[in-house]
Amino acid sequence: MGDDARSAVDDLPPLEARGVTVGYGGRMVIEDLDVAIPPGVITTIIGPNGCGKSTLLRTLSRLLKPAKGTVVLDGADIVKLKTRDVAKKLGLLPQAPVAPDGLTVADLVAKGRHPHQSWLRQWSSDDAAVVERALAMTGVSDLADRPVDTLSGGQRQRVWISMTLAQGTDLLLLDEPTTYLDLAHAIDVLDLVDDLHESGRTVVMVLHDLNLATRYSDNLIVMRAGSILAEGHPRDVITAELLYEAFGLRAKVIDDPVGDRPLIVPMGRAHVQSG
Template identity: 65%
Template sequence: MTRLSGTGMTLAYDKRVIAEDLSVEIPDGSFTVIIGPNACGKSTLLRALSRLLKPATGTVLLDGRDVHSQPTRTVAKTLGLLPQSSTAPDGITVAELVARGRYPHQSILRRWSAEDERVVEESMESTGVADLADRNVDELSGGQRQRVWLAMALAQQTPLLLLDEPTTYLDIAHQIEVLDLCAELHERQGRTLVAVLHDLNHAARYATHLIAMRSGKVARSGLPGEVLTAELVEEVFGLPCRVIDDPETGTPLVVPAARRRTGDLSTNARI
């Protein structure tokens, strides 16, 4: 049984419908990446899967039960979310914010423990923010804050982790670091990851399962090599391109068609 899925969903904000009759299944143990043009419903789908947005019709199932019928703490122990943009409380330090990822594991009978401390420290180390532990979050750069929020999501230690544009604000080196970390969580720890990414080549390199969306619908889903074709890219994004093998990984590499420059004429045309 797939642990996370959505069936027959209508997703809307007030009366503005984003998607209708949308169904998706997240393969267990996969690194699923959702791609598509702006305003196609990628982040809206992720919000629905994460319980932040209740479908107007249809159902999101987590472990075979409607995610909205389950207690918040139960869901938070199973499913973590890194939202697209987050606001930290004023004056909170990095270590304090990351520690909030452990809240679902606390109860009247279980208080803060050495295990919680270890998880928080490891989460900060793995995201490269351990040296910022005592800094206020509001003093950090956008890229540093993004890594702190990722550390908090990791500290939650959920088997399912949803990430909405996790490379936002990061330069290319830190984008690769974060995606390498995500791949490690998937490969070594067996976590199921679902991420929204804009960069098609990053999506192809890291995903084990791709969902391509267009206008609130799933245009195609499956293995990156099956989904990311030149025809699909032009159909979904309106981008003429070639798709070749990435020389480093062998995964699909999208090469946009060159723009024809004004005045570029052939020799015959000039004669």
């Protein structure tokens, strides 16, 4: 394959939704939505509560089957792929995952290798090496023998991300990975996500904190009422007008004094200077 052809393949979106309609109990949450996830960057889905952020992520990961439309993973209809084949391509961290009582960190992370096991291919030294590398990448090697349910929130999130890394996928979907974390631990986890992106992975995540989403994303998908309102680089997307349209939020958008992205300054009624 020539360089131009190889570049064209590399630029294809690894994950797409085409005309997707999804709902619960007869109520449609997302209707006729199209989106293509760019490869090799961090894409973050933001929007007000109930707008369909997690529904979209769950649909992209095949946890939800669309009533209409298609989700395409590496060029194939994700519904027609075997579960094992999807797990070899896509790692998912759902909201607030729970490990069985007493399960150790090493045993949980090892579960990430299950898609690669079969009656012909049993656990090997290669699998053990992958698990050790995943533990090291997330900085939890020293916790390997600890029960997961004894860890702090930040430690648990790192362990769950380690498990998704052990799957060996280049595509990671993270549904609110900073939920229940204080700001310091949230930044710690997002720094880890950024490291994973720098190592070549494509990341799609849902975040509630707008400034963290702006700081850590290369591509934003802004949703409202089950539709995509805007999409693009934070510098091109985040404006005071968009924030009001999407969230009903009055805010000023200024240059981040410690970064190269916009910074959102909410404007409530208290302690706001006039003029």
